[in-house]
Amino acid sequence: MRTWKDRMRHSTRGLGFVALVLIVAAIFGVLEPRFLSYVSLNGIARHMAANGLAALGLTFVVIVRKFDLSIAGVAAFCAMSMGALIAAGWPLWSVILAGLALGAVIGGISGIAISRFGLPDIVTTIAVGSIGTGLAFIYTGGRSIFQNFFTSGITDLNDAKLMGLGVSMWLLVAIYALAWFVLSRTRTGLAFYATGENPMAAHFSGIATRRFVALAYVLCAMCTVLAVLLILAESGTAETNKGANLMMPAYAGVFLGAAIMGGTSVIASFGGILLITMLLDGFALMGLPYYYSDGVVSLILLIGVLAFSDGARGTLQALRFLFWPQKSTKPTAKGSDA
Amino acid sequence: MGAPVLTASDVCKRFGPVQALRNVDFRLEPGEVHALLGINGAGKSTFIKILSGALQKDSGTIRIGGEDVHFRAPEDAIRAGIATVQQHPELVPDMSGLDNIFLGRETASRSLMGRIDREALEARADALLARFAVPIDLSQEVGQMSAVEREAVAILQAIAVDGIRVLILDEPTSTLTDVEREDLFALMNQLRAQGIAIIYITHQLEEVFAIADSFSVFRGGACIARMSVEEARSSGVSLADLMLGEAVGDIFPPKADPDARGDVFLEVRDLSLTHGFENVSFTAHRGEILGLFGLVGSGCDELAKSIFGVDPPDQGEIRIHGKPVSLRKPREALDAGIFLVPGDRRTEGLALSRHSLFNVPMANLRRAAGGRWGLKSRQLRTDIQRLTDQVALHPPHLNTPASGFSGGNQQKIVLAKGLYSEADIYIFVEPTVGVDIGARAKIYGLMRELSERAAVIVVSSDCDEVHGVADRTIALHKGRQVEPESGVFSRDDLLMAGIMGEGSL
Ligand SMILES: Nc1ncnc2c1ncn2[C@@H]1O[C@H](COP(=O)(O)OP(=O)(O)OP(=O)(O)O)[C@@H](O)[C@H]1O
Ligand SMILES: [Mg+2]
Numbered sequence: 001m002r003t004w005k006d007r008m009r010h011s012t013r014g015l016g017f018v019a020l021v022l023i024v025a026a027i028f029g030v031l032e033p034r035f036l037s038y039v040s041l042n043g044i045a046r047h048m049a050a051n052g053l054a055a056l057g058l059t060f061v062v063i064v065r066k067f068d069l070s071i072a073g074v075a076a077f078c079a080m081s082m083g084a085l086i087a088a089g090w091p092l093w094s095v096i097l098a099g100l101a102l103g104a105v106i107g108g109i110s111g112i113a114i115s116r117f118g119l120p121d122i123v124t125t126i127a128v129g130s131i132g133t134g135l136a137f138i139y140t141g142g143r144s145i146f147q148n149f150f151t152s153g154i155t156d157l158n159d160a161k162l163m164g165l166g167v168s169m170w171l172l173v174a175i176y177a178l179a180w181f182v183l184s185r186t187r188t189g190l191a192f193y194a195t196g197e198n199p200m201a202a203h204f205s206g207i208a209t210r211r212f213v214a215l216a217y218v219l220c221a222m223c224t225v226l227a228v229l230l231i232l233a234e235s236g237t238a239e240t241n242k243g244a245n246l247m248m249p250a251y252a253g254v255f256l257g258a259a260i261m262g263g264t265s266v267i268a269s270f271g272g273i274l275l276i277t278m279l280l281d282g283f284a285l286m287g288l289p290y291y292y293s294d295g296v297v298s299l300i301l302l303i304g305v306l307a308f309s310d311g312a313r314g315t316l317q318a319l320r321f322l323f324w325p326q327k328s329t330k331p332t333a334k335g336s337d338a
Numbered sequence: 339m340g341a342p343v344l345t346a347s348d349v350c351k352r353f354g355p356v357q358a359l360r361n362v363d364f365r366l367e368p369g370e371v372h373a374l375l376g377i378n379g380a381g382k383s384t385f386i387k388i389l390s391g392a393l394q395k396d397s398g399t400i401r402i403g404g405e406d407v408h409f410r411a412p413e414d415a416i417r418a419g420i421a422t423v424q425q426h427p428e429l430v431p432d433m434s435g436l437d438n439i440f441l442g443r444e445t446a447s448r449s450l451m452g453r454i455d456r457e458a459l460e461a462r463a464d465a466l467l468a469r470f471a472v473p474i475d476l477s478q479e480v481g482q483m484s485a486v487e488r489e490a491v492a493i494l495q496a497i498a499v500d501g502i503r504v505l506i507l508d509e510p511t512s513t514l515t516d517v518e519r520e521d522l523f524a525l526m527n528q529l530r531a532q533g534i535a536i537i538y539i540t541h542q543l544e545e546v547f548a549i550a551d552s553f554s555v556f557r558g559g560a561c562i563a564r565m566s567v568e569e570a571r572s573s574g575v576s577l578a579d580l581m582l583g584e585a586v587g588d589i590f591p592p593k594a595d596p597d598a599r600g601d602v603f604l605e606v607r608d609l610s611l612t613h614g615f616e617n618v619s620f621t622a623h624r625g626e627i628l629g630l631f632g633l634v635g636s637g638c639d640e641l642a643k644s645i646f647g648v649d650p651p652d653q654g655e656i657r658i659h660g661k662p663v664s665l666r667k668p669r670e671a672l673d674a675g676i677f678l679v680p681g682d683r684r685t686e687g688l689a690l691s692r693h694s695l696f697n698v699p700m701a702n703l704r705r706a707a708g709g710r711w712g713l714k715s716r717q718l719r720t721d722i723q724r725l726t727d728q729v730a731l732h733p734p735h736l737n738t739p740a741s742g743f744s745g746g747n748q749q750k751i752v753l754a755k756g757l758y759s760e761a762d763i764y765i766f767v768e769p770t771v772g773v774d775i776g777a778r779a780k781i782y783g784l785m786r787e788l789s790e791r792a793a794v795i796v797v798s799s800d801c802d803e804v805h806g807v808a809d810r811t812i813a814l815h816k817g818r819q820v821e822p823e824s825g826v827f828s829r830d831d832l833l834m835a836g837i838m839g840e841g842s843l
Contacts, residue, residue: 185712185713185715186712186713187703187706187711190700190703190706191703193692193696194689197690197691198688200685200686201686202689203648204648204680204686205701206669206671207703208669
C-alpha cells in the first residue's frame with residue numbers, strides 16, 4: 001500500500017508554501033508596486049542565491065542536530081582572503097578553489113573539535129567565528145580590497161545571465177539539486193539524518209556519526225564561502241563586514257522552512273530562504289532601515305515556527321475542546337482498525 | 339466490596355487512523371491488585387495514560403470515588419490520588435535519583451521560593467527505600483543509571499506522593515529482574531494492605547496468579563473481559579487465549595537436532611573487560627541457539643556489547659569463522675557479520691521520531707543502495723514490507739514514526755532491522771522485553787528459523803526464556819561464567835547459577 005495519504009500531506013504542505021509565497025508577493029506588490037518590477041525580482045534572485053547557499057550549508061548542520069554560529073566570522077575571513085588573492089592577481093578559478101579549501105579547513109576544525117573531542121557546538125563555533133572575524137583584519141587592517149576586482153571577472157558572477165537567469169541563480173539551483181539528491185536519495189543522506197535523530201542508535205548501526213558531524217561543518221563552511229563569493233561579486237569589493245548579514249537569514253530560512261514543511265530538508269530550506277529573502281527585500285524597498293532587518297527576520301521566524309509548531313496545534317485543539325466539548329469522534333463500527 | 343475507587347465508561351481515543359481505545363468500560367475496586375492484560379498495541383498504555391492525565395480522552399467518562407473527573411495534565415491526576423509509573427518513565431537524566439523522586443514536590447509550600455531542606459528529603463527517601471528495598475545509590479545521576487535502577491527511581495517517585503489512592507504500574511517487570519520483582523511484589527502487598535488499589539500491566543502471565551486479585555483483558559482497544567483470579571483459576575481459562583482471541587500452544591519452538599549443529603561461527607576465548615566480565619569462553623554454532631542467562635550486573639549486557647565492538651574487550655580473543663578478529667567499533671562488527679539487537683531499544687536501537695522505512699535499513703545502508711550510492715527506494719519498500727510482515731508489526735504502517743507504536747511493536751521494528759542486516763551471527767539482548775505472548779512465540783520461531791543459516795545467541799535475564807528457546811545455555815554471575823557440571827543446565831540449575839554463581843551447583 002503506497003501511502004498516498006502521506007504524499008498528500010506532503011504536497012499540501014508544499015502547496016501551502018507556494019500559496020504563502022504568492023500571498024507575500026501580492027501584499028508587497030500592492031503596498032509597493034516596484035516590488036514586482038524586473039529590477040527588484042532580479043535583486044531578490046541574487047540575494048536569494050547568497051542567502052540560500054548559506055542556508056544550505058546550515059541545513060546539513062541542523063540535520064545532525066548541531067548549531068553553527070561561526071557563519072559570519074567564516075564569511076568575513078574568507079571574503080578578505082579571497083579579496084587579497086584577487087588583488088594579488090590570482091586567476092578567479094584558483095581564488096574560488098583556495099576560498100573553498102580555506103572554508104573546508106575552518107569547518108573541519110570546528111567539526112573535529114565538536115565531533116572528535118566532544119566540545120560543545122555553540123561555544124566552539126562562536127569561538128571559531130570570532131577568530132575568523134579577527135583574522136579578517138590581517139590583510140589590510142580593515143580597509144576594503146577592490147584592486148583587480150573588475151578585471152578578475154568576479155563581477156560576472158553577479159551580472160552574467162544564462163537563458164535569462166543570473167549565473168548566481170543557476171549556481172544555487174545546481175547546488176541545491178545536488179544536495180537534494182545526496183540527502184534524500186542516497187545512503188549518505190540517510191546516514192546524515194540518522195546521526196541527527198539518534199546518534200547512539202546510528203553508532204550501533206555502524207554509521208560513522210562523528211565523521212558525518214564533522215562533514216556537516218565542512219560543508220557548511222564551504223557553502224558559506226560560495227555565498228560570500230556572490231556577495232563579493234555583487235559589491236565589487238571585499239570588506240570585513242561582508243557576511244555579517246548572512247547568518248540570521250540562513251537560520252530563519254532553515255527553521256521557517258522546517259516548521260512549514262514539517263522537518264529539515266533541502267526543499268524546506270529552499271522554500272524558507274525564498275520567503276525570507278522576499279520579506280527582507282520587500283521591507284528594504286519599502287524603506288525599512290537595514291538595522292531593523294535582522295529584527296524583522298527574527299520576528300517572522302518566531303511567528304512562523306510558533307504557528308506551525310505542535311504546541312500551537314495542541315492549543316487550537318484545546319480551544320476547540322473548550323468551546324465544543326461534546327463534539328468528539330465516536331467510533332463507527334467495532335471492527336478491526338486499519 | 340465497597341464502591342469502586344475508579345470507573346471508566348465508554349472511553350474512546352483515536353490517533354490519526356488508529357482507534358486506540360473503543361468504548362472502554364473499566365472498574366477498579368479499593369485495595370485490589372488489578373492486572374491489565376492484552377497483546378502489544380491492545381491499548382493498555384493508552385488507557386492508563388488517560389487515567390494518569392498524560393493523554394486526554396476523546397470521549398467517555400472517568401469517575402474517581404463516584405465523581406466525574408477530567409485530567410488535563412499529570413498533576414491533576416496526582417492531586418486526585420493517582421500515581422503512575424509509565425511504561426517509559428520520563429526522568430531528568432542530569433539530575434540525581436533523589437532529585438528526580440521529589441521533583442516539583444521538594445517542599446510542602448507551593449511557593450517558588452520555598453527553601454529545599456536536603457536532610458528532610460534524604461530522610462524521606464530513606465523511608466521510601468525502607469518500603470521498596472532496592473539497592474540503589476540515589477545520589478547518582480539518572481543518566482548514569484541502568485534500566486533497572488531507573489525503573490526503581492520511577493517507582494519510588496510514584497509512591498513518594500502523599501495520599502495516593504490508586505497506583506498504576508505499566509510493565510515494571512519488563513525491565514526489572516526476578517530479584518527486584520520479589521521486592522516489588524512485597525511493596526505491592528504492603529500498599530494493598532493499606533487499601534491502595536493497584537493497576538498492574540504485565541506480559542508475564544504467571545505474575546497475574548502470583549500477585550493479582552482480578553484482571554481485565556484488552557483486545558483491539560476494547561476491554562473484553564473482567565474476571566477475578568479465583569474465577570480464572572477455577573474455570574481454567576487460558577489468559578493467553580483470551581488476550582489473543584485464539585488458542586496459543588507452546589510458545590517455544592522445538593529444539594534443534596544436536597546432530598544438525600553446523601560450523602562454529604563465533605568463538606570467544608578468555609574474554610575479559612574490567613568492570614564487566616572475566617575469562618568468558620564459548621562457541622556459537624550455526625544451526626543452534628546459544629542462551630546466555632544473567633541478571634543485571636552479571637556482565638551479560640557488557641559481554642554482548644563487547645563482542646559487538648561497542649566496548650572492545652581488554653583481553654582475550656574473538657574468532658569469526660575460525661579467523662581471529664579485532665572489532666573496535668560496531669561498524670567493524672557489522673562488516674564481520676555480527677548484529678546486536680540491543681537491550682535498550684529506545685536509545686540504542688531506534689530513531690523514535692522516524693518511521694520503519696528509515697529505521698529498518700539503518701544497519702545495512704549498503705544493501706539499501708544495492709551496493710551503490712543512490713537508494714533503491716522501490717526495492718527497499720518491498721523488502722521492508724516483507725520484514726515487517728514477518729515480525730507481525732501491528733499496525734502494519736510503514737510510515738508511522740516508531741514512537742507511535744506500542745512498546746512491543748517498537749521491539750519488532752528493531753528485529754526487522756536485524757533481519758534486514760543479513761548477519762551471520764545474531765546477538766539478541768533481552769529480545770522480548772515488553773513483547774506479548776503471541777508475538778513472543780513468533781519471535782522465538784524467527785530465531786529458530788534464523789539459526790538455520792546463522793549462529794544465534796540469546797542474552798536475557800529471563801531464565802525461562804533462555805532455557806525455553808536455547809539449545810545450549812551458559813550463565814553469567816558477577817562477570818564470571820558458570821558452566822553446568824553435566825554439560826546441560828536444567829531450568830532450576832540455570833536459575834541458581836545465575837543468581838548464586840559457581841558455588842551453588
Ligand atoms: N503517540 C501515538 N501516536 C500514534 N499512535 C499511537 C500512539 N500511541 C499509541 N498509538 C497506537 O495506539 C495503539 C495502542 O497502543 P498502546 O501503547 O496503548 O498499546 P499497549 O497495549 O500498551 O501495547 P504494549 O504491550 O506493546 O505496550 C497502538 O496501535 C499504537 O500504535
Ligand atoms: Mg504499553
